[in-house]
Structures are given as C-alpha cells and as structure tokens.
C-alpha cells in the first residue's frame with residue numbers, strides 16, 4: 001500500500017480551485033470543527049498561531065479522513081522541523097518568507113527522501129506511514145509531498161521567476177500583509193501598489209505553470225484575488241470568525257449599535 005494520496009496537490013494539478021481557512025487557535029478541536037464547514041484546506045499556522053509540534057500533530061490527526069486537507073506552516077523553513085512534521089503526517093507545507101532560489105532548493109531537498117533529498121528515515125514511528133502499516137511508504141512518499149513557498153517581500157518578488165522555475169516547488173503563496181509591510185504599506189494589504197505587485201506576481205507564477213495562493217479576510221478582496229487567478233485561497237481565519245461571532249452575539253442581544261470589528265484585513 002503506497003503513501004496516502006495528496007488530494008490538494010492532485011486538485012491543483014487538475015486546475016481545480018481550492019478554498020481554505022486559516023486555523024490559528026492551536027486546537028485540534030477547532031481544526032476538527034472547521035473541517036465540518038467543508039473547506040478544501042485548512043492552514044495550520046505554526047508561524048503566528050500558538051502551535052508547537054504536539055499541537056500541530058494533533059491537528060493533523062484530527063483532520064484525517066475529513067474533506068479538509070491540512071497545510072502546515074512551520075515558524076521557519078528548517079529541515080529538522082520539516083522532518084518531524086513529515087513523520088507526523090504533514091504532506092503539504094506553506095513555508096514563510098522565502099526570498100532566494102537557494103532557500104527554495106534546500107526546502108525541496110528537506111521534504112524528500114534520498115536521492116532527491118535529505119529527509120531522514122523515521123516515518124515508521126509516525127502517522128505518515130500509518131505507524132509503519134504502509135509497506136510502500138518510503139518509495140512513494142516523495143510524489144505526495146506538496147511544497148508551497150511564501151513570497152512576501154520585495155526580495156522575494158525579485159527572485160520569483162528563479163524560485164518558480166525550481167522542480168519540486170509546487171506553488172507560490174503571496175503574503176499580502178508582510179509584502180505590504182515590506183513595501184511601506186504596513187497594515188494596508190489592499191493598497192493599490194501592493195495589489196498591482198500581487199497581480200504581476202500571479203502572472204509570473206502562472207507562466208511557470210505553478211499554483212498561485214493567497215489569503216484575505218475581506219470578502220470583496222477575495223473575489224478580486226480569485227478574478228486575478230488565485231488557484232488556492234484562504235478567505236478567513238478561525239480567530240477572526242470567533243471574535244466576530246462572539247462580539248456580534250453580545251451586541252445583537254444588547255441591541256448595541258456599531259459596526260462589526262472587521263479587523264485590518266490581515
């Protein structure tokens with residue numbers, strides 16, 4: 001029996017748009033609840049969410065057999081971190097702040113077994129191989145790994161074509177909040193110069209045949225990004241949804257006026 005099929009990677013290859021949600025509460029319960037909403041993917045955020053290795057593993061486990069594919073974002077793209085996450089069953093990664101082709105090539109090698117890469121052999125201890133119940137795991141795992149790198153700075157944009165051309169980079173996610181900050185528009189991910197930079201980046205990513213990813217918590221912006229060609233996109237966060245629902249419920253009951261806390265679009 002081979003490694004589990006990566007349904008997210010297959011969908012991107014077949015050109016099927018994938019709708020997602022950011023999950024940053026650091027709770028397997030919250031991830032499981034979110035999967036019931038029917039999102040194609042859930043981003044398990046180890047960069048900005050209070051997630052450590054056990055918590056990320058628990059969330060990966062909670063999503064097993066659901067319609068929502070876990071995409072794991074480690075705090076940084078470090079081989080030792082990715083090795084542990086791979087053995088915990090992560091098959092798709094979103095790596096933050098990638099700015100050079102050298103960085104991207106190292107990430108490709110980190111998530112693949114030799115000779116294509118340097119991943120250590122230890123999946124027999126982990127969920128990845130269904131705890132050693134998957135005889136052909138080692139020889140089939142590489143093909144089911146999906147590596148998405150984040151370009152979210154001017155340096156990353158400058159290296160985009162070189163990064164997109166690398167075999168093993170399956171997609172590029174543009175981080176609008178950090179890109180805006182680096183471009184001098186901190187807290188303004190929808191500033192026109194940022195949007196134009198994203199439009200240009202999407203065109204270049206597509207030219208290389210790679211998937212285009214992004215996220216926003218503003219619905220109008222989500223429709224604009226989709227029209228720009230986003231192949232996978234998160235349209236909200238669990239944290240934001242919870243705050244809006246809790247604040248709104250109290251406000252509604254007490255008949256308090258005032259607009260919803262919309263957040264800064266990030």
Ligand SMILES: O=C(O)C(=O)C[C@H](O)[C@@H](O)CO
Nearest residue numbers: 152175176177178179237266
């Ligand atoms: O730069 C960005 O935008 C991202 O990488 C997403 C952020 O981490 C944040 O917007 C998630 O809420």
